[in-house]
Amino acid sequence: DFAHGVALYLEDITVSFDGFKALNQLSLTVDVGELRCIIGPNGAGKTTMMDVITGKTRPQQGSASFGANIDLLRLRENEIAQIGIGRKFQKPTVFEPLSVFENLELALKADRRARASLRAKLNSADLDRMAEVLQLTHLRRLADLQAGLLSHGQKQWLEIGMLLMQEPKLLLLDEPVAGMTDEETERTAELFLTLEGKHSLVVVEHDMSFVATLTQGFKKVTVLHEGSVLAEGRLDQVQANDKVVEVYLGR
Ligand code: ADP
Numbered sequence: 412d413f414a415h416g417v418a419l420y421l422e423d424i425t426v427s428f429d430g431f432k433a434l435n436q437l438s439l440t441v442d443v444g445e446l447r448c449i450i451g452p453n454g455a456g457k458t459t460m461m462d463v464i465t466g467k468t469r470p471q472q473g474s475a476s477f478g479a480n481i482d483l484l485r486l487r488e489n490e491i492a493q494i495g496i497g498r499k500f501q502k503p504t505v506f507e508p509l510s511v512f513e514n515l516e517l518a519l520k521a522d523r524r525a526r527a528s529l530r531a532k533l534n535s536a537d538l539d540r541m542a543e544v545l546q547l548t549h550l551r552r553l554a555d556l557q558a559g560l561l562s563h564g565q566k567q568w569l570e571i572g573m574l575l576m577q578e579p580k581l582l583l584l585d586e587p588v589a590g591m592t593d594e595e596t597e598r599t600a601e602l603f604l605t606l607e608g609k610h611s612l613v614v615v616e617h618d619m620s621f622v623a624t625l626t627q628g629f630k631k632v633t634v635l636h637e638g639s640v641l642a643e644g645r646l647d648q649v650q651a652n653d654k655v656v657e658v659y660l661g662r
Pocket of ligand 1: 420430431434451452453454455456457458459460
């Protein structure tokens with residue numbers, strides 16, 4: 412599926428709500444292993460775009476594929492999750508009464524629900540994966556702590572860890588550093604830069620210094636406005652773009 416190096420391909424996607432176009436012929440290509448930041452003012456269509464990718468919203472027009480040939484518009488939401496697209500919403504949704512470890516365990520088993528029961532024992536490969544995810548998310552020392560006692564940032568990492576337990580090919584992240592301290596934001600950038608390459612990531616974010624850190628090395632940023640792509644290119648290029656400046660400063 413990923414032979415051509417394309418992880419996600421959206422073409423001419425239009426979504427109308429009572430005649431209002433939340434997405435208006437939106438096209439976007441994300442390569443395998445790419446980390447793509449999506450920016451744009453409120454109402455630009457960022458959430459609607461994520462909803463289309465995950466099957467929550469169906470476009471009236473356009474096409475969407477995962478890899479070279481999996482047609483996302485023919486799959487249901489749960490099928491899209493099963494083929495390796497993981498989405499993280501802005502608010503963390505961890506199971507607060509359970510420990511960090513148990514949350515990861517649950518995520519792993521939820522992914523396998525057809526094959527194993529929740530009571531099935533973890534094998535050594537599972538335990539290795541958990542150790543790796545705990546390490547990546549800086550939660551190793553907190554593995555036995557109740558998730559409800561974590562800081563906001565730590566809950567966000569745990570939720571990302573839960574997604575990683577399901578080995579997604581593409582991760583969709585909606586404002587992942589909202590509400591985080593500066594230090595947590597830095598560590599989150601580090602985490603994403605580690606995931607890049609192994610996973611494809613689409614990150615919707617308002618925090619421009621976070622975006623600048625993520626896109627170091629001349630990575631592409633996409634600016635959405637009124638449901639379509641207003642500009643695409645290096646962060647410094649799009650920030651200098653007259654149309655982008657106008658949209659952000661207001662008219
Ligand atoms: P963003 O995430 O960039 O802030 P959204 O995708 O949430 O933008 O919204 C894009 C536009 O579509 C907004 O004007 C919003 O009010 C509208 N919209 C989104 N969802 C719906 C809906 N279910 N019904 C009507 N309008 C909607």
